[in-house]
């Protein structure tokens with residue numbers, strides 16, 4: 001693989017494009033308009049500059065990103081890519097539209113990857129000419145730091161495409177694991193019930209948010225407690241993931257506690273809205 005396309009330059013797409021360019025791939029990132037693109041590229045720049053100040057990013061890496069990364073508001077820009085990773089908003093119809101376009105545009109043997117957290121790879125592959133080259137590549141936030149990539153095999157995905165995607169993740173310095181096309185894959189299947197249980201504890205008055213966090217940090221050596229993590233991930237994102245899993249599996253462990261739903265309804269989404277279980281206003 002030499003040339004990489006990334007669709008979407010939001011939180012995840014910008015990180016994926018950065019890591020691809022930094023590791024020597026000619027990379028082109030596509031956004032819907034110049035304004036959003038500029039914001040995404042600025043976040044990459046910002047990340048690199050802060051990393052350099054902290055001694056974590058070298059001048060060579062900054063130069064590699066400058067040299068290898070280009071951007072466009074036209075999806076045509078990815079037409080000669082060997083792999084295209086889609087990281088647009090989590091919406092099935094939008095993603096299908098993007099993959100239909102890509103399928104008509106790129107070479108028949110180019111790999112089409114989705115960074116979706118909850119949509120079936122097999123379902124997205126239904127709009128693609130040859131679904132055997134469609135795969136899930138689920139990166140974690142923040143992409144430059146988190147090492148894991150879940151490589152998801154759709155029903156039609158070939159062994160060759162799985163192997164090539166794994167190799168690509170390794171070449172970005174990541175630790176890939178493979179997983180079938182099942183809702184929430186591996187991490188969220190473990191993580192979401194854990195987060196929901198933490199909310200249930202608070203809801204039922206068993207422990208305060210602070211004590212739930214302390215319990216897991218000091219009792220289990222976790223770097224961060226579940227309530228703090230929830231505020232990071234976003235209560236809305238967690239609720240969405242839980243609802244998708246509950247709809248699929250109908251198991252009580254995926255059913256959202258009422259408190260989580262009420263907090264989302266009240267706009268207490270965590271850090272991004274200034275308030276979740278903890279307050280981040282003017283901090």
Ligand SMILES: NC(=O)c1ccc[n+]([C@@H]2O[C@H](COP(=O)([O-])OP(=O)(O)OC[C@H]3O[C@@H](n4cnc5c(N)ncnc54)[C@H](O)[C@@H]3O)[C@@H](O)[C@H]2O)c1
Pocket residue numbers: 007008009010011012013030031032036087088089090091094098115116117118138139140141
């Ligand atoms: N945020 C996370 O922690 C996280 C982690 C793993 C996976 N994901 C998944 O990654 C994907 C992107 O999430 P995000 O958090 O980066 O969202 P985001 O909202 O930060 O970015 C999505 C970007 O896609 C752009 N976009 C929409 N339609 C487009 C199109 N047709 N062409 C090009 N760009 C388009 C939007 O303008 C936006 O900038 C989602 O599928 C999400 O589920 C997110």
